[in-house]
Amino acid sequence: MHTKTLLELVQGLRSGEFSSVELTQAFLNRIMQHQHLNAYITVTEEIALENAKAADIRLSNGKAELLTGIPIAQKDIFCTLDVKTTCGSKMLDNFTAPYNATVVEKLNQAGAVMLGKLNMDEFAMGSSNETSYYGVVKNPWNTNTVPGGSSGGSAAAVAARLAVCATGTDTGGSIRQPAALCGITGLKPTYGRVSRYGMIAYASSLDQGGPMTHSAEEAAVMLQTMAGFDEKDSTSVDCPVPDYRAGLNNSLAGLKIGLPKEFFGEGLNSEVASTLEIAINEYSKLGAEIKEISMPNLKLAIPAYYVIAPAECSANLSRFDGVRYGYRCENPVDLTDLYTRSRGEGFGKEVKRRILMGTYALSAGYYDAYYIKAQKVRRLISEDFKNALGEVDVIMGPVTPTTAFGIGEKIGNPIEMYLSDIYTIAINLAGVPAMSIPAGFVAGMPVGLQIIGNYFAEDRLLNIAHQYQQVTDWHQHTPKGFE
Amino acid sequence: MSLTADDVNKIAHLARLGIDKQDVESYAKDLSGMLDLMTRMSELNTDNVEPMAHPMDQAQRLRPDVVTEQNNREKFQAIAPQVEAGLYLVPKVIE
Amino acid sequence: MEWETVIGLEIHTQLATQSKIFSGAATAYGAEPNTQACAVDLGLPGVLPVLNEEAVHKAVIFGMAIEAEIAPYSVFARKNYFYPDLPKGYQISQFELPIVGNGHLDIEVDGVSKRIGITRAHLEEDAGKSLHEDFHGLTGIDLNRAGTPLLEIVSEPDMRSAKEAVAYMRKLHELVRYLDICDGNMQEGSFRCDANVSVRPKGQKEFGTRAEIKNINSFKFVEKAINHEIERQIELIENGGKVVQETRLYDSVKDETRSMRSKEEANDYRYFPDPDLLPVFISEEFKAVVKAQLPELPQAKKHRFKDQYALDEENAAILTYSCQLADYFEAVLKASGCEARLCANWITGDLSAALNKAGLEITDSPVSDERLAGLLARISDNTISGKIAKQVFEEMWQSTATADEIIAEKGLKQITDTGAIEAIIDKIIAANPGQVEQYRSGKDKVFAFFVGQVMKEMQGKANPAEVNKMLKVKLNQ
Structure with missing residues (x-):
């Protein structure tokens, strides 16, 4: 059953070929069988089976939605009522959320079955899943390599078919990069399209939740449920959610694709480059026009991001103080001791590094030079996108400079790790939507193609990705041992 | 731009973040490296650019003044490290 | 040496809304601890603020009443510091772009009127409360108040005496209640005052170093606390000392101010725009509607x-x-x-x-x-x-x-029957020949005696004007 697509599973459930309980049990068995991947922090077996029973009733009543009875998993950044929600941190190892995130609530309402909570970099800070308090997730394509991050558990679980699909979040590439490294489809929606309520904040002006699936068609189904205005999130945008599946089969004839020359220069692995060239050529065959464009300010995306995201995170993570929930140090002697030790012992090294960086960038005397400067650069980068997307319909490029790197290879050098986010970070600064889709392999490891669209053009991105997936089968490959 | 161990200790105190003594130097090195990365931004002239705090140029939406939340103390305090008589307890606050 | 006092006040008014500024929890005073602190007020992971319309409305009403500029575009910022009554580790406040700009309020002291400048008024969330009763040597935190909307009204350093400061505070207190934006209950902390006080030699242009006196919550204490602080500063300087910029707490029992240990270290609040909230736009139409409703x-x-x-x-x-x-x-x-x-x-x-x-x-x-x-x-x-x-x-x-x-x-109706009054007058005149003699010889004062006698006889029910008129006629005959 686990090899079927989401829509085949929907068919199977509705025809009575198998029940949601059977399907859920099959996935729970797979999770147990492949524990070594470390994709899950928490497996919610009881809840999953309860959900599945309820879904079976709904299916038999004919009141099912597409996701009713489908086993999915949540990135452990989303608060789940009465279920441990850790954000990959020791700080929240003892934290049971007293409420559901809006995204969780929506997926529950749709009748999706929650298998569990997925591993991630601590507080979503990382590109390799190595910063998780719960240990690194292994890439199912080669267990000596990283799955990417921060939604590494989500990507690995979907790639290894330990969940039909999963939620992820993306602040600087955290959906797209692991999707690329694990050979799945990941969509980061427009900022404000998916509610952030209940999604533990890393950098509030950049964070956005989205689906991680095998195909664009599945992403369309999942986004349909996840997206929408939420009155609990002031930054959520109140505009109608289109039918994402309606336009999947639209023709790409005349589609204008822009390739920023800044994306294809030095630093991009040549084999990855030639793999992408073949993929883009496929689009030519589908009738698209390919055009080189320039986005001169992209090169400053990394420095701007590593000011803005740490600045926001330094304040966002102040609430973890050992007073109302979460980790508290043993026997604090006074208030300062309570704060410094609870936070010092509860947070890992990468989180501390970013809190320190952000605190410094906002402190008296440095605010203008770093924070304001970064916000100005952000404006210029976002204008680059507006200009480019005035000229072409979508922008395409790499997601990562290389395929998955080895576990332990970059963790000792944080700057080098940051630089690997070069192709994804600018998109979050601008707030536009982008996807990563499987586009081939280099030495047996998946390569992702990035498609970037205009604000709220998720339907267009899904259409473009789906058309490619009609003429290629990269998204259908399964890593060895997980067939 | 490089930060000293002393700078790191000051920032860590501002952020109430305990860091191990033996790690201070490595944080100083990493942060200095990050700052070097950031100095690249000064290459770009941004004199007449408006800082951008949000991806969307939207206005804050206002909520009607209605009480929607009920008492949920028991649930919230079930996950608290130390409570008594409905209060969160912390080491003595000296004013 | 002659000294001049310079005072500026920061007044925190709790806006009288039903729900909190960024959450749907109730603001009612006096509830059981932490029963009105919802997920947003507690700063649980993942929660987000949404701005209360009524708080904005009330801030605009205030701005109009002090003839201030209402910012067409204002921004919420995070003020970062750690304190157990501040759940998120930052307070959502306004920094660079407050909702209310320059305005003024006229006060009157000893019959002289004076205009006090108001620099700004901004919206922010209140903090919770630390309870220092003994919990085995620990402090208890009640977050019911956390998130109550506050309008912080910051004056110019325009006041020159404690008396002026009190007059300004009273005037502002009267105004916020007039506008129905704050209940003004000082015991419950709805109207709180911090005073920035400094002294300088008379004639000197530059301000002296100021001390901030926190939370002085009655008109009486404001006057006492400021006067005490002025004395302390003058004495300090005259003895060769220096005033240090610091936060002081007024102790009403001992009638003195003392340095606050918890605020000793220099603060670096690291203000930056709150990415969870968008800019607030106030349109001309909205201002016109508020203006029309202004009492x-x-x-x-x-x-x-x-x-x-x-x-x-x-x-x-x-x-x-x-x-x-x-x-x-x-x-x-x-x-x-x-x-x-x-x-x-x-x-x-x-x-x-x-x-x-x-x-x-x-x-x-x-x-x-x-x-x-x-x-x-x-x-x-x-x-x-x-x-x-x-x-x-x-x-x-x-x-x-x-x-x-x-x-x-x-039967209290006045007797207007002139015949009855006349009869009584005649009776009184006849009974007091000596006084009649005195009156006629020019002692006008005696007249009041006759009025009193007539009124007494008539049990106060005669019209005094009528009695006066008739008495005059009779006595002058």
């Missing part, structure tokens, strides 16, 4: 009372101190058709005294505006004298009867 303000009302009703300064000031009292006055005036001065004197005199004695507000007065008007109308048309009216008023205070009912029941 008549105390100052304008006082001027109008003086002009329109020819009241003196004192009566006009008392009557306009609260909106409710002013409304009461105008209702009595309209219903009675009496002279304004008569109405004003009765309200600021007998009625206010009775209310004070009973500890009641005008809105709880046992004598309604309508009933008081009924009484005053009978004074006006000479049915009863002012003296009898006081007796009727006392009866009215105890009962629900109208003035006319009491007058009829007790």
Whole structure:
């Protein structure tokens, strides 16, 4: 059953070929069988089976939605009522959320079955899943390599078919990069399209939740449920959610694709480059026009991001103080001791590094030079996108400079790790939507193609990705041992 | 731009973040490296650019003044490290 | 050396909304600890703030009332510091772009009026409370107050004495209640004051180093705390010391200020725009709507009372101190058709005294505006004298009867029958030949004796004006 697509599973459930309980049990068995991947922090077996029973009733009543009875998993950044929600941190190892995130609530309402909570970099800070308090997730394509991050558990679980699909979040590439490294489809929606309520904040002006699936068609189904205005999130945008599946089969004839020359220069692995060239050529065959464009300010995306995201995170993570929930140090002697030790012992090294960086960038005397400067650069980068997307319909490029790197290879050098986010970070600064889709392999490891669209053009991105997936089968490959 | 161990200790105190003594130097090195990365931004002239705090140029939406939340103390305090008589307890606050 | 004091006040007014500024939890005072602290107020992971419309509305009303600029575009910022009553480790406040800009308020001290500048007023969330009762040497935190909307009103350093500071604070207190944006309850902390105090040699242009005195929550304490602080600073400087910029706490029991240990270290609040909230836009249309709904303000009302009703300064000031009292006055005036001065004197005199004695507000007065008007109308048309009216008023205070009912029941109607008055006058003149002699030889003072005797004989029911007139005629015959 686990090899079927989401829509085949929907068919199977509705025809009575198998029940949601059977399907859920099959996935729970797979999770147990492949524990070594470390994709899950928490497996919610009881809840999953309860959900599945309820879904079976709904299916038999004919009141099912597409996701009713489908086993999915949540990135452990989303608060789940009465279920441990850790954000990959020791700080929240003892934290049971007293409420559901809006995204969780929506997926529950749709009748999706929650298998569990997925591993991630601590507080979503990382590109390799190595910063998780719960240990690194292994890439199912080669267990000596990283799955990417921060939604590494989500990507690995979907790639290894330990969940039909999963939620992820993306602040600087955290959906797209692991999707690329694990050979799945990941969509980061427009900022404000998916509610952030209940999604533990890393950098509030950049964070956005989205689906991680095998195909664009599945992403369309999942986004349909996840997206929408939420009155609990002031930054959520109140505009109608289109039918994402309606336009999947639209023709790409005349589609204008822009390739920023800044994306294809030095630093991009040549084999990855030639793999992408073949993929883009496929689009030519589908009738698209390919055009080189320039986005001169992209090169400053990394420095701007590593000011803005740490600045926001330094304040966002102040609430973890050992007073109302979460980790508290043993026997604090006074208030300062309570704060410094609870936070010092509860947070890992990468989180501390970013809190320190952000605190410094906002402190008296440095605010203008770093924070304001970064916000100005952000404006210029976002204008680059507006200009480019005035000229072409979508922008395409790499997601990562290389395929998955080895576990332990970059963790000792944080700057080098940051630089690997070069192709994804600018998109979050601008707030536009982008996807990563499987586009081939280099030495047996998946390569992702990035498609970037205009604000709220998720339907267009899904259409473009789906058309490619009609003429290629990269998204259908399964890593060895997980067939 | 490089930060000293002393700078790191000051920032860590501002952020109430305990860091191990033996790690201070490595944080100083990493942060200095990050700052070097950031100095690249000064290459770009941004004199007449408006800082951008949000991806969307939207206005804050206002909520009607209605009480929607009920008492949920028991649930919230079930996950608290130390409570008594409905209060969160912390080491003595000296004013 | 002669010293000059410079004072600026920061006043925190809790806006009288039903729910909190960024959450749907109730703001009611006095609930069980932490029962009104919802997920947002507690700063649980993942929660987000959404701005309360009414808080914005009230801030704009205030801005209009002090003739300030209302920012067309204002921004919320995070003010970062760690304190156990601050759940998120930052307070959502406004920094660079506050909602209310430059305005002013006119105060009056010893009959001299002075304009005090208001630098800004900004919206922010209140913090919770630390309870220092002993919990095994620990402090208890109640977050019910966390997230209550505050408007922080920051004055220019325009005040030069504790008296001026108190006058400004009273004026502002009166204003926020007039506008119905704050209940003004100082005991419950709805209206709190921090004072920035410095001294400088008279004639010096530069300000001295200031100390900030925190949370002085009564008019009396503000005056005492500031005066104490001025003395402390002068003494310090005159003894060769230096004032350090610091936060001090006023101890009302010892009547002194002391340095706050918890705020000792230099703060670096690292303000930056809150990415969870978007800019607030105030349109011209919105401002026009608020302006149209703005009540008549105390100052304008006082001027109008003086002009329109020819009241003196004192009566006009008392009557306009609260909106409710002013409304009461105008209702009595309209219903009675009496002279304004008569109405004003009765309200600021007998009625206010009775209310004070009973500890009641005008809105709880046992004598309604309508009933008081009924009484005053009978004074006006000479049915009863002012003296009898006081007796009727006392009866009215105890009962629900109208003035006319009491007058009829007790037979208090004034005697207007001139024949009856004349007979009494004749009787008195005949009985007091000595006094008649004195009067006729030029001792005018004796006249009052005759009036008193006649009124006594008539049990106060004669019209004093009529008695005067007739007595004069008889005595001069």
